[in-house]
Amino acid sequence: MKDSKPIPAVIRNYTEADFENLIAIQAKCFPPPFPPDLWWNEAQLKNHVAIFPEGALCxxxxxxxAGSLTGVRVNFNSDYPAHTWEEMTDNGYIGTHNSTGNTLYIVDIAVRPDYRKLGIGKILMQAMYHVVVELGIDRLLGGGRMPGYHKxxxxxxxxxxxxxxxxxxxKDPVLTFLLSCGRKPLAIAANYLDDAESNNFGVLMEWRNPFKMK
Incomplete structure (x- = not known):
């Protein structure tokens, strides 16, 4: 809602027709010093909609x-949590996808800055939790940036x-948001991403499927 007035919103799977807008959103969400070569490119987006369309939400x-959230299904062993974003996501091309994997791994979330006060990021995350439940996956996991850490x-x-x-x-722009979505820190990952603001660290943040918890 905006100014206490309802605004029409639709969550759907993104398609090739959305690629230009998705790349533009990345540029607005991740300005320098975030490396521009980590913004989406068309080849990555084509893989998202071809390999795991259930995880390609906008x-x-x-x-x-106004925003997008992308995931890939992988196998994850919490006893050996160390990894990089590039290793887990195939550098964003999601060639690591495993149709029987125990974890839905968040590759990226991006919301236009002028739409963030509407709670869109949280809505997208809730939608991805539904995907986890519907597919019977154990958890949702992702490495959160910690852009306030360099300070x-x-x-x-x-x-x-x-x-x-x-x-x-x-308060951290990313971690505080993820906590508000019900995610919990699992481990710190060194050299997770080329990200000066986070000193290259990432925080693995988990949401467990309540219907699969032992």
Whole structure:
């Protein structure tokens, strides 16, 4: 809702017709110093809709494409959590997809900056939780950036920073959002992504399928 007035919104699978808009959204969401070569390209997007269309979600708000959320199904062993974004997602091309994998791994989420106050990111995440439940997958997992970390890295370890965010002592643009979506920190991943703001760290954030929990 905007100004307490309902706004028409539709969540659907994105298609080739959306590619140009999806790439434009990436540019707005991840400006420098985020590396432009990590924005989507057309070849990656073609793989998303061909290999795992269930994990290629977008949202239209009043007819405007406002955001997207992309996932890939993989096998994940929580006893050996260390990995990089590139390894888990095949550098965004999702060649790692496993149709019987135990984990739906978040490859990317992007929402136009001028639409973020509408709660679109949280709506997209809830939609992906439904995909996890419908496909009978154990968990949703993804590596969250920690873009606020570089401001305090001289005084806090990554673990201390995450703990401060979890306790509400600090706010992080990404981690605070993921926590509000019901995700929980599982592990810190060093050299997760080429990301100066996060000092190249990522936080593996999990949501367990409540119908599969032991």
């Amino acid at each position: 949202i239209e708000v009043d007819g405007i494409l 305090v890295s001289h005084e806090k370890t990554p673990e201390q920073y995450v703990d401060s965010v979890v306790k509400g002592e600090l």
